[in-house]
Amino acid sequence: MSQRGQRTRSGLLDAARTVFEREGFLDARITDITDAAGVAHGTFYTYFTSKEEIFREAVRLLGETMLDEAKPASSVQAQSVEARISEANRAFLRSYQSHAPMIALVEQVATFDAEMREFRRQSREVFVRRVERQIRRLRADGDVDVVLEPRYAAEALCSMVERFAYVWMVLGEDYEHDAALHTLNVLWCRALGLGDPPI
Known part of the structure; x- marks a missing residue:
């Protein structure tokens, strides 16, 4: 082209x-x-070829953008595990907020379009598998005594943050940003047997 x-x-x-x-x-x-x-x-x-095709392509690009935006800055890698989790959640919520109108449409279309529903599932899977790998590394390195099965822990933690973001930024629940983010970070860290994240 x-x-x-x-x-x-x-x-x-x-x-x-x-x-x-x-x-x-x-x-x-x-x-x-x-x-x-x-x-x-x-x-x-x-x-x-159609409205559906251009919508799917727009959503695919959105997924790539959000995956990139949700990566914490490289400078965070040298910090504690708790700090890295906190920054990853901060980055995800920032990205989610900037794309909330389009995310709302994806959720809507996925209820009646099987192809979009499968794409939605696959896009989420990328985030979940990233978290699962991190949990497995933590357990292998002995940094924490992770008693939860990594796959299900990743599924549950990602679902918690994602659904919280949906209620907050799509449905319009009035949450105070810092308190909401800190709450999510504390729940995430404690679920993995970590200490509380920095405020």
Whole structure:
């Protein structure tokens, strides 16, 4: 694909996300997307076959972005395990908040679209397996006496933070940021037999 074609495709994806967040998935139209992108209606079909396809591609890019954004800064790696957990949760919540409107749409579409539901499951799996590997390393290194089975511990801890973020940032529950983050960090650390994280 030419550079111009790549720019047009990226412009359509940016426009699609804007339209989906504004109109919702069901009410968004391809003409809304092409109007927002400033291209002719027929141009859309050069790059995508349907509204569903461009939505799935936008969601795939969202998953990549969030996975990258949820990584704590490299400077944190030299700190305590508790501090690393705290910073990882902080990074995840920051990323979640910036993408909350699109995440809400993903949750909605996954209730009636089997392909999106499977994609949603696979995207979550990446985060869970990352946490599972970290728990297994902690146990192997003897840093903590982890009595929980790593896979289920990772599933439960990720679900806790993810659902908390959904209630907070999508449903609009009024939580105080620092208190909410600290609570999640304490629960996470204590579940693994660690000390309390830094405030």
